[in-house]
Amino acid sequence: MQIQVQNLHKSFGELNVLRGIDLEVPKGNVVAIIGPSGSGKTTFLRCLNALEMPNQGLFEFSDGFSLDFSKYPKKNEILKLRRKSGMVFQSYNLFPHKTALENVMEGPVIVQKLNKEEVRARAVSLLEKVGLGEKMDLYPHQLSGGQQQRVGIARALAIEPELMLFDEPTSALDPELVGEVLSVMKELAREGQTMVVVTHELKFAEDVADHVMFIDGGVVVEQGPPKEILKAPKEARTKQFLDRVLNPS
Amino acid sequence: MAKMFLSNFILGAADPLIDWELFWSSIGPMVEGGIRNTIPLTLFSFTFGLILALLTALARLSGNKVLSGIARVYVSAIRGTPLLVQLFIVFFGLPDLGITLDPFPSAVIAFSLNVGAYASEIVRASILSVPKGQWEAGYTIGMTYPQTLRRIILPQATRVSIPPLSNSFISLVKDTSLASQILVVELFRKSQEIAARTYDFLQLYITAAILYWIVCFVLSLVQDRIEKKLDRYVAK
Ligand SMILES: Nc1ncnc2c1ncn2[C@@H]1O[C@H](COP(=O)(O)OP(=O)(O)O)[C@@H](O)[C@H]1O
Ligand SMILES: [Mg+2]
Numbered sequence: 001m002q003i004q005v006q007n008l009h010k011s012f013g014e015l016n017v018l019r020g021i022d023l024e025v026p027k028g029n030v031v032a033i034i035g036p037s038g039s040g041k042t043t044f045l046r047c048l049n050a051l052e053m054p055n056q057g058l059f060e061f062s063d064g065f066s067l068d069f070s071k072y073p074k075k076n077e078i079l080k081l082r083r084k085s086g087m088v089f090q091s092y093n094l095f096p097h098k099t100a101l102e103n104v105m106e107g108p109v110i111v112q113k114l115n116k117e118e119v120r121a122r123a124v125s126l127l128e129k130v131g132l133g134e135k136m137d138l139y140p141h142q143l144s145g146g147q148q149q150r151v152g153i154a155r156a157l158a159i160e161p162e163l164m165l166f167d168e169p170t171s172a173l174d175p176e177l178v179g180e181v182l183s184v185m186k187e188l189a190r191e192g193q194t195m196v197v198v199t200h201e202l203k204f205a206e207d208v209a210d211h212v213m214f215i216d217g218g219v220v221v222e223q224g225p226p227k228e229i230l231k232a233p234k235e236a237r238t239k240q241f242l243d244r245v246l247n248p249s
Numbered sequence: 250m251a252k253m254f255l256s257n258f259i260l261g262a263a264d265p266l267i268d269w270e271l272f273w274s275s276i277g278p279m280v281e282g283g284i285r286n287t288i289p290l291t292l293f294s295f296t297f298g299l300i301l302a303l304l305t306a307l308a309r310l311s312g313n314k315v316l317s318g319i320a321r322v323y324v325s326a327i328r329g330t331p332l333l334v335q336l337f338i339v340f341f342g343l344p345d346l347g348i349t350l351d352p353f354p355s356a357v358i359a360f361s362l363n364v365g366a367y368a369s370e371i372v373r374a375s376i377l378s379v380p381k382g383q384w385e386a387g388y389t390i391g392m393t394y395p396q397t398l399r400r401i402i403l404p405q406a407t408r409v410s411i412p413p414l415s416n417s418f419i420s421l422v423k424d425t426s427l428a429s430q431i432l433v434v435e436l437f438r439k440s441q442e443i444a445a446r447t448y449d450f451l452q453l454y455i456t457a458a459i460l461y462w463i464v465c466f467v468l469s470l471v472q473d474r475i476e477k478k479l480d481r482y483v484a485k
Contacts, residue, residue: 082389083391094386106392106400
């Protein structure tokens, strides 16, 4: 098990957004999270990276590292947690004052303090892998949305995370640019990268995910293999959601 | 002297508009006062003031009640009192506590505190203008708060703060003339000294004004160039 999360709770003031979520991701697996807008998917991913501080929840990693949020974690525990996962944001959040290459090099050079020349070589090969070998000296504003998101993926991969987190990585993109990002993600999955992906791309979830979770109202309503959840859901709420995604009126 | 006074006063209209001899003999000392005192006073005060401004802004953004409380009181006290009074407190007042400082360091202290308070609001606003996602992107690649601040946030905040900070800098150049009141022999005090001897107040003070104007004009050109150069630091 690469990561195991038990009984995650998160509230914003009076609003209980996550009400006891469990997650298990075996090494090399892809978990897709689906659910209606406002159901807590983004909050869940952000909790996995401690961008939001859970009120409760136990994280356990394969190497024995664990974090119990029922007491406030120490600073260095949070840093350690963050270095275990890479996050890809819906809105890319690239550093606008750095080139694509510098965006990718930032983590390994500044955080991991690795040798700059070695990092550069690896960053170049990461950018080539996401199809941006030609564009690495350009600034984010010189790139299309799809290209920016691929830089975002390369930047997250650069710290060699055990776990990659994607928060609707294609939902800010023009339809014709979605494919290039999804195909990079597919390739990662094939290479055995452990990933948790929040997505509305049901076809992608069906093709790539090992496990699908349907979240609504801050709880997991239904989960299982993609064929089951996406093609033969048992819960009425899941059916209703899928129906709405597949037949938008 | 008396004759000169009379001729200027009574026959002033008949005099040539500009006394070129006086111009050439007065401009040297004024420029010297500018180079030896006005410019160093401006540069030192602005540098210390910016450091103070950054610390004050960070204290206010820190969420720590004590730190942000101290920062608030400091900013409020400086903004709520005249700069001239602040200069007098440091130079004429502190000796009562046994702290006697020369005019120049006194002026640097007062101006730094002044710049620090005003610029802290600029720095704070420009840090807040950087989208929250930039902090988060830094954190998710494992960066600490200071690393994210220094490498990600401040470069972007800098671009936003250049126009208002340039205005502060230009104001400071002009405000240093107040240091003449605590015996710093800067540009304006030089012109006052010469005027006290020659009584050519109008010409000497206009000469001083033009010198300040030239410096501020050059600074505004520099500002334009820096802004163009830093353009890439903002998301478009
Ligand atoms: N920082 C926050 N403060 C208060 N409420 C928030 C915050 N972030 C999210 N929420 C609320 O939590 C709920 C879940 O949001 P989110 O996790 O973004 O849902 P999803 O990603 O599934 O659309 C929403 O009602 C949202 O308004
Ligand atoms: Mg969301």
